[in-house]
Every structure is written in C-alpha cells, then in structure tokens.
Amino acid sequence: MNKDRVILHVDINHCYAQIEEMLSPPCRKVAMAVGGNEDQRHGIILAKNLKAKPFGIKTGEPIRDALKKCPGLFIIPPKYDAYQYYTEKVKDVYREYSDKVESFGLDEAWIDVTESIALFGSGEQIAKEIQNRVFTEWGLTVSIGVSFNKVFAKLGSDMIKPSGLVVISRDNYKDTAWKLPVEDLLMVGTATEVKMNKMNIYTIGDLAQTPIKGLQKRFGKIGVLLWSYANGSETSQVDPTGIKRVPKSIGNSWTMPKDINNFREAKIVYERLTNSVACRLREEGYKGNVIHISIRDKKLDSFGKQMKIDHYTDTAKEILQITMNLLDEIWDRDIPLRSIGISVTGLKSYITHTQYDLFGVVEEMEKENQIEMTLEDIRAKFGFFKIDKCSALIDTQLSDVDPKGNHTIFPVGVLKGSIE
Structure with missing residues (x-):
C-alpha cells in the first residue's frame, strides 16, 4: 500500500488588511478595511482587520453598507503591487520546504511536503515552523491545514482563524470534517x-x-x-x-521609526529605497519606464503619483531624481510623513539597445550603472553598511536600514504592541 501524501494548505489571514497593518502598525488599533473610495462611497470591502470583525463587516459587501455598520471604519485603497510582492516573499518561505508549491490566489497555497518530512519532520512540525517563520520574518500570521489531500488540507486551514493549525488525517477526518x-x-x-x-x-x-x-x-x-x-x-x-510570475512592478516601502518632517529627511529614506529597487530590477533582469511613489502621513491619509518616462531605466540615481520631483508635487509639508514607498512598473526584459531621451548621455548613464553595481558587489561581500554615502550620516535613525536585505518593515516586538 502506498503511503499517504502530506499536503499543507496555507492561508495568509485577512491578507490585504494584514499587509496594511504590517506596513502601518497604527492600523491595528482601529477598525480598518481595504476597499474602494471612502469619499465617493463606492466599491466593495476586499479585506478587513480583526478590529472590524465585531461590527459584522463582511468581505465583498458594498463600502456604503460597511460604513452604516461602522461609521468610523477606516478605508484604505488597495495596493496590489505591494500585496503581490509580500505574498510572493511569503511563498518563497514555503519553497524552502518543497519545490511543489501551488498558488491558489495571492494569499493561499498548497505545499506537498511528502518528500520533505525526512528532512524537516512531520507535516505538523513543518506547518508550525512555517507559521513561526512567516510571522518572525514578515510579521504576518497564517492558518494551515495538514492532510493527505488538497481538499481536506484547505478545509483544515479554514477552520481556525487567525493562526490556526488543523490536522485532518485518515483516522480523524470523519470526526473532524x-x-x-x-x-x-x-x-x-x-x-x-x-x-x-x-x-x-x-x-x-x-x-x-x-x-x-x-x-x-x-x-x-x-x-x-x-x-x-x-x-x-x-x-x-x-x-x-507557472508559480513564478512575471512581475508587474518592483517596489519597496518603509514605515520610519520617526516621522519625516522635511524634504531632506525624505530624500535620505528614498535614496535607500530607490537603491534597493534599482538593485532588484537588475537582479531580475528588468527595466521600467513608470515610476510611482506613495506616501502616508501622520493622519494616515495616503497619496500617490506616478510619472512615465520615454525610456527604460534601472538606475537608482535617475529613479531618485524623478521620485523627489513627484514628492515635491504631492506632499503638504505641514503634515509629517509616517511611511513612504516607491515602485517601478512598465517593466521589460533587458534589451540590447537602450533608448535614452533626447538630452540623455548614454556614456553617463552607463557609468552611473557601473558605479551602482560596484557598490552592490562590495555590500554583498562585506555587508550593506560597509560602504555608504555621506548623506546617510545626516540622520542615521532614518538611514539605518537595509531595505533590500531586510524587507521586514517592523520587528515582531512592534507587532505585539510593545512599541508605538
């Protein structure tokens, strides 16, 4: 008789809302949902956090109905690029335990660990380890079902939310399912x-x-x-x-340890983010021609703006220059910023002939690219902070982050509420 397979089904709890909470922990303290435009009262609820649950807010219901149940419901517009980025990073954790990982939407996946139990322990042990790692490394909770087939594994992951772990076996499925x-x-x-x-x-x-x-x-x-x-x-x-998708965008964001009060401070953080984005563009073999920035101020109001350029780029210097111009257009400096982000879209694989704008100088762009790649090599060998720009010393509280090497926005202590 063939041995049973060991299948996990992993579900990121209230995925979109939880990612928003990870990006901005104060959202954990209010009833919040990801959905349509709050001012225009249209759209539907895509996800809700645990604070919204007691009000009877339901995924898929119209925004206007949700606001009747909870007039103070904080609505956040969806950021699909961020959700795709973080859910793929979480699935990269799954792939460390098996090469058989099947996505079921952005937030769910099956993992066949039948051949992995000799290395990592039982299906239940692997499930516990994945839960711990996803929370520690990404600040997100997942529910997991463990079973001998995909249907019962999914059934198990749906039974306890959040952070549930249910085993449905040959011996107990009649009693459990x-x-x-x-x-x-x-x-x-x-x-x-x-x-x-x-x-x-x-x-x-x-x-x-x-x-x-x-x-x-x-x-x-x-x-x-x-x-x-x-x-x-x-x-x-x-x-x-087909689990590895062609990305629609490559981006990064950060919620700072202190509010940003002026343009100089914002540039320090954006310099870090644009360097990480440019590095990842080169690593994945893409250039982009649309630069999009997002900001969230101290009042938790979000704004964004983008610019399309007439050539494709993967150079941090150019991306930073465009980023700061966009920031100058949308930021009311009277209100400090709590988090900022950047993404590059309109991606294309590397092409042999790169077309620059009329006033661009190809030699200068290629030289800047070589400088950036040299810095990346040094950091890869000796550590991110072994070489840096003098501007990073202006405010080390804002520059003391490696956004490429550590995409976790907050440590676990913050998520547990130990730090404001």
Missing part, C-alpha cells in the same frame, strides 16, 4: 448549497453518505466530484507550474 457545514467544502457555492439542503444534505458527512447515483442525477459530474471530496478520495497533485 464530516460535522462541518456542506458549504465549507471546496467548490460548494451558494446555489449548490441550496440545492443540497433540499436533498437534506446539510453537512459534509451528509454529502459523503448520500448515494452517489442520486448526486450524479441531480448535479451531473460535479456531484460525483463533490462526493469524492467529502469522502477523502480526492487525488489531484500539487502543481507548481
């Missing part, structure tokens, strides 16, 4: 649930014990499939095909 409502099963939507309820099928156990011929007659092939799901006989493989 069969008592759950049938709508909890993968692929059972609202319409299917209503039809099943009319057949006196209310739980997964009811479905599992319903004669398969009746299900086939009522639902066709999907009825047979759902019956197999309920009985634990689903056997699809974890498919890593």
